[in-house]
Amino acid sequence: MEKVECIVVGGGLAGLSAAYGLAGAGAEVMVLERGDYSGAKNVTGGRLYVSPIRGFYPELWEEAPFERPVARELITMMGDGAHTTFELASDRLAHPPQSYTVVRARLDQWLAEKVGEKGGMVVPGMKVDELLRKEGRIVGIRAGADEIGADVVVVAEGVLRLLAEPAGLAARPVDRDHALGYKEVIELPAGVIEDRWNLNPGEGAAQLFLGSVTQGMLGGGFLYTNKESISLGVVVGMQAMKADGREIKSHELLDRWKELPQIKPLVAGGTVAEYSAHAIPEGGIAKVPRLYGDGYVLAGDAAGLSLNALVTVRGMDFAIASGYYAAQAILRARQAGDFSAAGLASYEVALRDSFVLKDLETARIYPQFMELPRLFTHYPTAVSRLFEDVFTIGPGPTPSLMKKAWKGIRRDFLNLGTLQDAWLARKL
Amino acid sequence: MNIDAKLGLDVFKLDKEPHIVIEQEVCATVCTNRACLYVCPADLYELDDEQRMTVNWEGCLECGTCMICCEPRALTWNYPRSPFGVQYRMS
Numbered sequence: 001m002e003k004v005e006c007i008v009v010g011g012g013l014a015g016l017s018a019a020y021g022l023a024g025a026g027a028e029v030m031v032l033e034r035g036d037y038s039g040a041k042n043v044t045g046g047r048l049y050v051s052p053i054r055g056f057y058p059e060l061w062e063e064a065p066f067e068r069p070v071a072r073e074l075i076t077m078m079g080d081g082a083h084t085t086f087e088l089a090s091d092r093l094a095h096p097p098q099s100y101t102v103v104r105a106r107l108d109q110w111l112a113e114k115v116g117e118k119g120g121m122v123v124p125g126m127k128v129d130e131l132l133r134k135e136g137r138i139v140g141i142r143a144g145a146d147e148i149g150a151d152v153v154v155v156a157e158g159v160l161r162l163l164a165e166p167a168g169l170a171a172r173p174v175d176r177d178h179a180l181g182y183k184e185v186i187e188l189p190a191g192v193i194e195d196r197w198n199l200n201p202g203e204g205a206a207q208l209f210l211g212s213v214t215q216g217m218l219g220g221g222f223l224y225t226n227k228e229s230i231s232l233g234v235v236v237g238m239q240a241m242k243a244d245g246r247e248i249k250s251h252e253l254l255d256r257w258k259e260l261p262q263i264k265p266l267v268a269g270g271t272v273a274e275y276s277a278h279a280i281p282e283g284g285i286a287k288v289p290r291l292y293g294d295g296y297v298l299a300g301d302a303a304g305l306s307l308n309a310l311v312t313v314r315g316m317d318f319a320i321a322s323g324y325y326a327a328q329a330i331l332r333a334r335q336a337g338d339f340s341a342a343g344l345a346s347y348e349v350a351l352r353d354s355f356v357l358k359d360l361e362t363a364r365i366y367p368q369f370m371e372l373p374r375l376f377t378h379y380p381t382a383v384s385r386l387f388e389d390v391f392t393i394g395p396g397p398t399p400s401l402m403k404k405a406w407k408g409i410r411r412d413f414l415n416l417g418t419l420q421d422a423w424l425a426r427k428l
Numbered sequence: 429m430n431i432d433a434k435l436g437l438d439v440f441k442l443d444k445e446p447h448i449v450i451e452q453e454v455c456a457t458v459c460t461n462r463a464c465l466y467v468c469p470a471d472l473y474e475l476d477d478e479q480r481m482t483v484n485w486e487g488c489l490e491c492g493t494c495m496i497c498c499e500p501r502a503l504t505w506n507y508p509r510s511p512f513g514v515q516y517r518m519s
Contacts, residue, residue, distance in 0.1 A: 034439075034507060036515050041490060041507075066486040103518045127510040144509070160492040162506060173496050180493045182469040184434070185518045193478050229518070242463045242497055251464045275434035277433040277449075277469040277491040 004030050004150035005195065006330060007141055008156060009163060011038040012104075012257055013316050014300025015156030016111040016122075017323025021296040023120030027332050030150075031112070031120060032143060032346045034127035037169035039108030043156075044223045044233060045181065045204040048107075048316045049208050052355050056324040063111045067226040069097030072197060076212030076221075076262075077382030083262040085207075090397045094203055101204045101224040101231070102316070103185075131155065131167040131296070137340075138167065138295035150293055151339045152330050154278050156323065159301040169298060175238035177283030177367070179219060179248060179308070183233025185226075186270035193225050196266060211380025213257045218370050221257055222313070223266065229270060232258070232267060235280065235308075237370070280315070281306050284367040285360040291351065292344040294330050297326045305356060308370070308426075318356050322323025325350040365427045372421055382412035383406075431471045435487045443512035448485045448494070449504040455481045458500035467497045489514055 006022050008015040011033030022029040041100040047070060050061055071094035076085040088324075093099075112122045131153060140149035150417040151286040155164050164170040188206070190201075209221035212419070218237030223230055234254045241250060248256075257263055281287070281304040288304045291297060299305075301324040306315035329347035333339050351357045371373070386408035390401065456479075464473040464481070469491060472484045481502075482492075488518035490513055507513065 036511055040515040040519075041513070043516065105519060106515055125511040126506060138443065157470070160495070174491070175497050178496055180467065180469060180491060182489070182491070196506055225442075238467065238493060238497055241467050242461065245466055249471055251469045251471055272429060272437060274437055274516065274518050277489040277493070279492045279496060329475050
């Protein structure tokens, strides 16, 4: 059996980040990617928060092919026939940029080239079929009829764990801990995008939508402005969809949403160029499996490293960080000549000391909070109703501003159910 | 724009072998909610004239939602072998 030092299964951001660190330090590394090129099978919303990862591979992020730095953050609450949008435009969001919109086929291919420049080998069109086990240790991979041995395997295969689960490294994904995300990439000229979202040339916007887009099911809509397109999509919890989605096919949520008079002008004149879908791990810290063992580490989505905190949605920064720390731990193991679980244990220690597991720990309550039934129905509607009351001048005398506001707040926000929600929300 | 037109925008490399196989026996006798009929974002599942579940796997976006949602595990689901399946140009 042919043998290399390190095999990376999956040429996405986690795998490539690991490979970049390994190759840069002179380790022999082979990345096996099942798509025709890195990014061919990847889907993001998408936006990448670079602030947390700027310190890793700092030379990379200045030249990365990002789309637009996000200078405007918008959250839209969707009620019945009314939307309320909160918009933050801040000098500090964009200078220096804390996040960028991204297109994966572009970003991942570029990172694969960078791995190649460091001496790593990225092999596209190579689907791994099995992680090879021997006496409880991962010793290599099988791809079709070919077996390749390795001192260590970085399992960065993505969310579905089709390799990790049969090898006993992680649990099979279940509906309660996962969401479906899908989107259209809609082409629009750069100038139109900048006019529509009030952006300076080159700057971008990120807009999240809560409420009727998912018809009350856990989830929401998203819109990210790329250079010359927007990514418009829907995230919906799988368990919620199974229980309450019978009346509507999942893909129709986006179609119906696009037809709303509040959304239609945003996409007018655009040309749909691609349609894509992906599963998203949303189980939080409680569902993160053991991250390493004899001869392997888990990274990125395969390790369940993502965080939906309602107004910030993260995963790619965790993927890149976990790849970075995986490489550091493997290099340490390589120096000690010990690729056993004990030799690789510094990986989990480093993740626990870093923002990755710290932020997931901080957000421990989120998956439970997201299951509150009122979150995606009552509140977005109530917020829009409140503002509608405040702004409405009807026939006859108009009550005072405070009277209108208090009436709405008492009606929709001060009752037993909402106060219970607020009690849980104190931990957010 | 209907779902077929959307899928028509994507680049697919078609294999002759299906990467999703439905265990008809399990599907027909154990499953009660038939979630695949409405969770699949590509709308690939349908019942044939004899009420047997079918999947048009050629248009699969490889998201895995059907596999995760299939409670009785009536699906044998794998990624298409290389170099087949969807090849996203952006996403």
